[in-house]
Amino acid sequence: MRPTVHDIADKAGVSLATVDRVLNGRPGVRGVTRARVEAAIAALGYVRDVAAANLAKSRVYPLVFILPAGDNPFMRGLEAEVRRAGMHSANERTRLAVVTVPAFDAGALAKAIDGAIAEKVSGIAAVAVDAPEVSAAIGRAHAAGIPLVTLVSDLAGSGRDHFVGVDNIAAGRTAGSLLGRFLGSRPGPVAVLAGSMRVRDHRERLEGFCAAMADMPVTRAILPVLEGQDDPARSRALISECLAAVPDLAGIYSLGAGNRGLVAALAAGDRDDICVIAHELTDHTRAALETGTIDAVLNQDAGHEVRSAIRVLRAKADGLPVIAAQERIRLDIFIKDNLPAGPDGDDGN
Amino acid sequence: MRPTVHDIADKAGVSLATVDRVLNGRPGVRGVTRARVEAAIAALGYVRDVAAANLAKSRVYPLVFILPAGDNPFMRGLEAEVRRAGMHSANERTRLAVVTVPAFDAGALAKAIDGAIAEKVSGIAAVAVDAPEVSAAIGRAHAAGIPLVTLVSDLAGSGRDHFVGVDNIAAGRTAGSLLGRFLGSRPGPVAVLAGSMRVRDHRERLEGFCAAMADMPVTRAILPVLEGQDDPARSRALISECLAAVPDLAGIYSLGAGNRGLVAALAAGDRDDICVIAHELTDHTRAALETGTIDAVLNQDAGHEVRSAIRVLRAKADGLPVIAAQERIRLDIFIKDNLPAGPDGDDGN
DNA sequence: AAATTTCTGATTTACGTACATCAGAAATTC
DNA sequence: GAATTTCTGATGTACGTAAATCAGAAATTT
Structure with a gap:
């Protein structure tokens, strides 16, 4: 069986409450005690049971996708994928929302980002427009501790946490x-x-x-x-x-x-x-x-991008590391002979 | 908030225990009562909280991958991906094992399948060899109620539950x-x-x-x-x-x-x-x-295939439906210009 | 109508973690 | 050494579901 918090408490000779304090970075633990607990955690190879933790927290993660409006089929495809992911993500304590802003409108995008910050969402995914207002808004999200990923089009050097898209x-x-x-x-x-x-x-x-x-x-x-x-x-x-x-x-x-x-x-x-x-x-x-x-x-597979963005934002929100190799978005080449069967080319994964 | 089993019990005017019996297909519920509960479930749009369910069950899913031995790099890549998935899947209550059998050896493969059945694993993924012995072994797995997916190479008409691989x-x-x-x-x-x-x-x-x-x-x-x-x-x-x-x-x-x-x-x-x-x-x-x-x-991305096989086997083990669109394995075309950066081309998803 | 079988309800424990409370111990300050 | 502050332990509740037990109600058989 995997070790639990109880095992750590036993091993470190402390109480459950102390283990909890160490694990969740709460105050009220002396340095030496903390070290002892951490040693026990390392020795046992403890990993938090995320399912149980989420259950206990009964926390939901409101995430916002900010996409360009208009009839750009790819963007509409992205939106559809967000909605589709929303269906299945109820299980995973994620709530997804889509906000559309006029395409190529830096001011509107910045405003949308600020709106999301004001709503205290736990993560933002946005298709970046290359403008200083946007960079500034991203900086404000960062300052507010809200993870933000750029989607499809990047804005390097803006303080975004991650870029989800192809090279x-x-x-x-x-x-x-x-x-x-x-x-x-x-x-x-x-x-x-x-x-x-x-x-x-x-x-x-x-x-x-x-x-x-x-x-x-x-x-x-x-x-x-x-x-x-x-x-x-x-x-x-x-x-x-x-x-x-x-x-x-x-x-x-x-x-x-x-x-x-x-x-x-x-x-x-x-x-x-x-x-x-x-x-x-x-x-x-x-x-x-x-x-x-x-x-x-x-x-670039819209479904993959959406799911990757969700995974990354949730990981960031939980302070977990992102597995870079898993989040690389591939560039697909289609010719008539390798077209996927479905009507919209989604193959999930 | 999402409805819980308690809400169903209230709505249907039955007890928690009865709801549980209906939800898990246990005996001891009259037809009319069952219908009432099912109506409540439908009306409330209840969906089981998988995380909580798994936590309560504290069930582990031992899955076996049966792969050809030898130095075929693709097969070794698959094996590596299984091991890699094993690292992360401890969280998800899955235990992965790899069994290798001589390549192209139908008898050995059939024997390995029978061995897995004997061990009462909850799922088998195997690279099929086209032979009657193998079909027979797959039939025995099916009879034993153990889900089995073919990997990379299919064996249609053998009673396998699913094929994970490209067209x-x-x-x-x-x-x-x-x-x-x-x-x-x-x-x-x-x-x-x-x-x-x-x-x-x-x-x-x-x-x-x-x-x-x-x-x-x-x-x-x-x-x-x-x-x-x-x-x-x-x-x-x-x-x-x-x-x-x-x-x-x-x-x-x-x-x-x-x-x-x-x-x-x-x-x-x-x-x-x-x-x-x-x-x-x-x-x-x-x-x-x-x-x-x-x-x-x-x-064909080995990482995708392994993860897809795991998802499918777990879904089958739980009696859940498989989202076909999500489990389609894509055929990637690489030329020197779209090679992924990593050393082994894994991009997870 | 009595005896039996089959259903249903109520209740309890468990899973692994989060979080809160309160009392007592240890360390610190005066 | 007393008073205070800071740390730690013990304990309990909650999350949503699974699963078991036992008692009582309803249906069936005799």
């Missing part, structure tokens, strides 16, 4: 490498469709993409970035225009959202010879993969 | 599709290196691979399968021989283990122009990806 530079490199190999020696330039160069993850993907393209044996022109604001209509217009202007276009890398517009433009332009790599597996990109309009989709 | 036909298709696209219009046949056609997962991968190659715009010869028995030395010999015999060889698909031999043969033959796709991310395949000897690695 976007590596994602861009992967896209470049795949596109280069798929194109082989076929000539022609490639276009890049982004949401906005004002978000860090898009900038990083572009950086990685250009680096990988530069490493290819065949030099290939990369056209100026098209910024579609993650908006299908605008993306469609930009791509249509590009198709008309560049008849020998060989490939497209779509590193943001708005892929519905991209697919529509390609279909309208009847250009299924163009090699296309996009991000995020949605109903649209999945369908386009199946028809061959899109050749590969890079994906 | 190997899709894996083969993915390999074929990638290899075809990477090769483009470059001429030359491709070779296939397998472990043994006697294991189902290898057969399935080959099937998918051939299908995908046949779907390619360019027809390409597939040389007769080389069976390396997952053995590095034998694999090396076979590949060396093949390289010498087929000077215009364009690609290799290695669908089993023994990749160390493959890499050695390629290095010795100085043939880094050949496009190679292999399975399982190990130290060797990772290094080969980085140097460019191997172009893509298809991987």
Whole structure:
């Protein structure tokens, strides 16, 4: 059997109450006694029974996810995953809430973070916008002792406790490498469709993409970035225009959202010879993969990210260490042959 | 607050003991009473507090993993993941054991399964070998009420409760599709290196691979399968021989283990122009990806599989439903640009 | 109607931890 | 050495469920 607090008390020759004081960092224990108890804990290899502890505490962990509003399918997917996790997490004494703020709006995001701090939640997960107000708000969360993780898009050096998301530079490199190999020696330039160069993850993907393209044996022109604001209509217009202007276009890398517009433009332009790599597996990109309009989709699994964020926030709230290896978010590559069976590509784990 | 058993008892106008009998399927409750309790449960939306239940039961779940012996790196990786999971699972009232049996030995596997049944474990995970003795042993486990999942290689129609592993036909298709696209219009046949056609997962991968190659715009010869028995030395010999015999060889698909031999043969033959796709991310395949000897690695994450198997076995042991979407094992595609940072590619989740 | 069987209620203990209270011991201060 | 402060022990309750026991009620059989 695993050792319990009683065993520690016996071994250390102290009472249960004293063990409790040591374990929970309560005052009222002399240094020597504390040391004796700690030695007993170490000797027995005691680990707290989290289930029993949570039961006794009957504590709930209110966590807040702050996500951009709008019809960005990936963000809506994230929201859906939070709600789904909320269903199952009642068991685990976690209460999840979603707050949406206008996309790319640093002030609104900062305000939402401050709101969560005021509500004394036990953890915050937010899709970061790269702005000083946001950094400041994150600093206030930190000062208030509320763990905060950045989700999808990071804000390094802001005092966030953890970043939950993929390495976007590596994602861009992967896209470049795949596109280069798929194109082989076929000539022609490639276009890049982004949401906005004002978000860090898009900038990083572009950086990685250009680096990988530069490493290819065949030099290939990369056209100026098209910024579609993650908006299908605008993306469609930009791509249509590009198709008309560049008849020998060989490939497209779509590193943001708005892929519905991209697919529509390609279909309208009847250009299924163009090699296309996009991000995020949605109903649209999945369908386009199946028809061959899109050749590969890079994906970060929303379900994984949400669950990882929850685990990390709970660990932080309890002062437990985070197992880094377990919380690394993978970049998935999907081609039509390895599409997951489900309608939305969730495979949990 | 969430409703508790007390609330149910109040609502249904029965005692705690009766609620307990209904909840745990114990006898001694009249049909009408049972219905009343069940109605109360439904009305209140009661869900059992698993943590409290486990605490009260103070039950431990001894689970056994039966894995092939030998130096197959993937299997050793699985074993390592089981041990790693064992560290953390003490909290969760699970005790894990690993039993190794000679690879491809149906009799030994059946015997190991029977041994686990005799020990009255609460769950078995086994890498199946396709043989009637094994099916029979799985049937005995089922008869004894012990949940059993097949791991990595399935044995459909054997009465196993669940399969934890990737869709190997899709894996083969993915390999074929990638290899075809990477090769483009470059001429030359491709070779296939397998472990043994006697294991189902290898057969399935080959099937998918051939299908995908046949779907390619360019027809390409597939040389007769080389069976390396997952053995590095034998694999090396076979590949060396093949390289010498087929000077215009364009690609290799290695669908089993023994990749160390493959890499050695390629290095010795100085043939880094050949496009190679292999399975399982190990130290060797990772290094080969980085140097460019191997172009893509298809991987099933051992950590995910182990954790999934544990979750499924525990759910079965408790009579709980399995969330299929959460237990789907993904096929990862790695190229040198999206290699995970860690030394062994574990990202938990 | 009596005897039996089958159901149901009430009550208690346990799981491992958290947390509070109160009394007594030890250390410190005066 | 007395008074005070600080530490420690003993004890009890709570969390939500499991599981056992025993007594009494209801249904069934004789």
